[in-house]
Amino acid sequence: MRTTPQDPLQGLTVLERGWLSSNNLLIHAARGEPGAVLVDTSHVNHAAQTLALVHHALGGRPLARIVNTHLHSDHCGGNAALQREFGVPLAIPPGEAAAVRAWDESALSYRHTGQRIERFSIDDTLVPGGEWVAGGRAWEVIAAPGHDTHAVMLFDRRQGVLVSGDALWENGFGIVFPEVAGEPGFDDVAAVLDTIARLPVQVVVPGHGSPFGDAAAALERARKRLAGFRADPGRHAHHALKVMIKYHLMEEREEPEADVLRWTRTAPMLRELWARHPPPGMSEVGQWAAQAVQQLVAAGALRREGALLRDA
Numbered sequence: 475m476r477t478t479p480q481d482p483l484q485g486l487t488v489l490e491r492g493w494l495s496s497n498n499l500l501i502h503a504a505r506g507e508p509g510a511v512l513v514d515t516s517h518v519n520h521a522a523q524t525l526a527l528v529h530h531a532l533g534g535r536p537l538a539r540i541v542n543t544h545l546h547s548d549h550c551g552g553n554a555a556l557q558r559e560f561g562v563p564l565a566i567p568p569g570e571a572a573a574v575r576a577w578d579e580s581a582l583s584y585r586h587t588g589q590r591i592e593r594f595s596i597d598d599t600l601v602p603g604g605e606w607v608a609g610g611r612a613w614e615v616i617a618a619p620g621h622d623t624h625a626v627m628l629f630d631r632r633q634g635v636l637v638s639g640d641a642l643w644e645n646g647f648g649i650v651f652p653e654v655a656g657e658p659g660f661d662d663v664a665a666v667l668d669t670i671a672r673l674p675v676q677v678v679v680p681g682h683g684s685p686f687g688d689a690a691a692a693l694e695r696a697r698k699r700l701a702g703f704r705a706d707p708g709r710h711a712h713h714a715l716k717v718m719i720k721y722h723l724m725e726e727r728e729e730p731e732a733d734v735l736r737w738t739r740t741a742p743m744l745r746e747l748w749a750r751h752p753p754p755g756m757s758e759v760g761q762w763a764a765q766a767v768q769q770l771v772a773a774g775a776l777r778r779e780g781a782l783l784r785d786a
Contacts, residue, residue, distance in 0.1 A: 489528075501609040508538040514541075517552070539565065540556055564594065569624030571599050583743075588737065590725055634677065639680075708753070715763065716769065719770060723785040728783065
C-alpha cells in the first residue's frame with residue numbers, strides 16, 4: 475500500500491505577514507512538551523494583530539517560549555506585548571544579549587536607523603552550533619551573519635525545514651546592514667548561502683514571503699543579486715536608501731514629503747551611507763533621498779497626494 479509523504483510543515487503554522495512585519499512561525503507542541511514555540515513577533519505597529527493571530531493559531535493551547543532569528547524591529551517588535559500576554563521566556567541570538575539587558579538602543583541599531591521598538595527582556599540565548607527541541611523536532615541553530623551580524627537560522631534536519639529569517643528569501647535576501655554601516659558583509663552573505671546549499675533543505679520558511687521548496691533556484695537568484703552588489707557597492711547603497719525610506723513610510727503610514735526628506739537628513743545611518751557612497755552631481759543626502767522617493771512613487775511603492783507621501 476502506498477503511503478503519502480509527510481508534509482514537512484505538518485505541526486507548524488506559518489503566519490505570513492507583510493513587509494513591515496516579519497512572518498511568524500508557530501511550532502505546535504508535541505506530546506509531553508509544555509507548549510508551542512513562536513519564532514519572531516513582527517513589528518510593534520502590528521502587535522495587537524500578532525496577538526490575535528497567535529491566539530487563534532494556538533486554539534486555546536499554551537505558548538511556552540518565544541525565539542527571535544535576529545533583532546531588527548520587524549522581527550522582534552511584538553516581543554514585549556507577547557511577554558505581557560503569555561508570560562513566557564524569550565531567547566535571542568547571543569551577540570546582542572548584553573545590549574538588550576542594558577537596553578542600549580544605539581548598540582541595537584534602533585536609534586541609528588530611526589526605527590520604533592518597545593523594550594523587552596530576555597531569558598536565554600540561541601547559541602550557534604546548539605540544538606533545541608520543539609514540536610518533536612530537533613532544531614539546529616546556525617549562524618547567519620550578513621544581513622545582520624548576529625542573526626541565526628533554525629534547521630530541522632529530519633524534515634528538511636529551514637527557518638531562514640532574512641538570510642534567504644525566494645527572491646533575494648535582506649539589506650546587508652554591515653555594509654550599510656561601513657563594515658564588510660558581502661563575504662558573510664556568500665558564506666551563509668554556501669552553508670544553506672550544503673543543507674538537505676526541503677522547504678524554506680523565510681522571514682518575508684511564502685514558504686518555498688526550490689532552495690537551489692532561490693540560492694542562484696540570491697548569488698546573482700549578491701554579485702551585482704559586490705560589483706557596484708553604490709547600487710546596494712541606493713537599494714538600502716529606498717528600502718529605509720519605504721520602511722519609514724510603512725511605520726508612519728503617511729507623512730509630508732518635506733518631513734520624510736528631513737528625516738533622511740537626520741537619520742545617522744542614511745547620513746553615513748551618503749558619506750560613503752555619494753552619487754555624482756548631488757551635494758547632500760536630501761537630493762539623493764528625493765530621487766529615491768521619486769523612484770518609489772514611479773514604482774508604485776509610495777503614493778504622492780499633494781504634499782503628502784503615503785505608503786502604498
